Amino acid sequence: MKIGNLDFHEALCLAPMAGVSDIGFRQLACEEGADASWSEMLSARAMLHNPKKTEFMTLTSEAEKFKVGQIFGHEPVIMAKAVNNPLLSHYDVIDINMGCPAPKIVKNGEGSALMKDLPLAGEIIRACVRASSRPVSVKFRLGYDKDISREFGRMCEDAGASFITLHARTTEQGYSGSADLDAIARLKASVNIPVIGNGDVVDMESYNRMKSTGVDGVMIGRGAQGKPWIFRILKGGEKPKDVYAVIEKHVNILRQHYSEEFLVLYLRKHFLWYTCDIPYASETRLKIATSPSIDESLKILKDILK
Numbered sequence: 001m002k003i004g005n006l007d008f009h010e011a012l013c014l015a016p017m018a019g020v021s022d023i024g025f026r027q028l029a030c031e032e033g034a035d036a037s038w039s040e041m042l043s044a045r046a047m048l049h050n051p052k053k054t055e056f057m058t059l060t061s062e063a064e065k066f067k068v069g070q071i072f073g074h075e076p077v078i079m080a081k082a083v084n085n086p087l088l089s090h091y092d093v094i095d096i097n098m099g100c101p102a103p104k105i106v107k108n109g110e111g112s113a114l115m116k117d118l119p120l121a122g123e124i125i126r127a128c129v130r131a132s133s134r135p136v137s138v139k140f141r142l143g144y145d146k147d148i149s150r151e152f153g154r155m156c157e158d159a160g161a162s163f164i165t166l167h168a169r170t171t172e173q174g175y176s177g178s179a180d181l182d183a184i185a186r187l188k189a190s191v192n193i194p195v196i197g198n199g200d201v202v203d204m205e206s207y208n209r210m211k212s213t214g215v216d217g218v219m220i221g222r223g224a225q226g227k228p229w230i231f232r233i234l235k236g237g238e239k240p241k242d243v244y245a246v247i248e249k250h251v252n253i254l255r256q257h258y259s260e261e262f263l264v265l266y267l268r269k270h271f272l273w274y275t276c277d278i279p280y281a282s283e284t285r286l287k288i289a290t291s292p293s294i295d296e297s298l299k300i301l302k303d304i305l306k
């Protein structure tokens with residue numbers, strides 16, 4: 001099934017990850033085979049009242065062929081206004097976050113708190129669908145404290161969502177335990193819109209397990225951290241020979257948009273992910289974690305990777 005220019009047959013998607021899915025990371029993932037990429041979650045309210053704060057999160061790259069902008073909020077009117085905010089005009093799809101478990105989001109009745117209030121969740125989806133000339137999708141979890149994903153998925157479909165993504169854990173689980181693949185298969189069997197399966201895909205084995213649920217697409221989050229080439233590998237390709245060149249490209253893309261002062265702290269986590277599989281590198285990684293400059297970190301990375 002096609003939505004816009006995305007063929008949902010085995011689509012590989014880069015997950016939204018707040019504080020991680022920057023423009024450089026998304027560009028690399030798409031160049032390395034991701035078919036669709038999600039923005040970090042964007043506050044509908046902040047977009048309305050303080051657009052400058054959101055602007056840098058809505059930067060996208062030409063390499064992103066199917067771009068999904070994800071919004072969160074709890075007020076149908078504000079959410080519907082966000083859909084047509086000029087900051088989101090270049091996205092192919094507007095996705096609604098109904099899965100975030102972070103306490104500061106949940107306490108405002110947003111993210112996965114909406115899984116406890118199906119009428120309000122439905123109202124938000126309908127308001128966004130009515131306001132939008134583009135497809136609207138929803139990303140959610142199994143439920144807040146128990147699995148209601150089939151009921152929730154059917155509600156999303158009835159409210160006009162074009163496709164849905166399930167991270168198969170409850171809010172209360174956070175990231176503990178494993179994603180419930182049987183629940184994903186049950187959801188897939190009970191709706192008529194495409195379903196993207198999400199949770200714990202990190203290699204070919206876990207990818208094949210996720211595909212066996214019958215999903216139309218697979219979304220990868222943590223499995224792509226420090227490995228934007230995971231999409232290429234899952235499509236039968238190989239890890240890039242020159243990992244340092246990938247890191248340098250990531251840095252160069254970000255340097256076009258962000259200050260050195262911001263990046264020196266921001267990039268540390270990415271550098272640590274890029275090096276997490278290198279054996280006996282704890283001392284070097286500590287140096288990276290405390291390095292006062294990006295150029296110094298790059299020099300350390302070059303030495304260790306080349």
Ligand SMILES: Cc1cc2nc3c(=O)[nH]c(=O)nc-3n(C[C@H](O)[C@H](O)[C@H](O)COP(=O)(O)O)c2cc1C
Binds near residue numbers: 015018097223
């Ligand atoms: C650091 C981080 C930030 C995240 N931010 C978002 C977000 O902004 N929106 C969202 O829907 N999910 C967010 N997630 C959840 C992921 O999109 C994904 O559903 C989850 O990590 C499970 O997939 P995985 O096992 O492939 O990582 C985030 C996850 C992580 C680890």
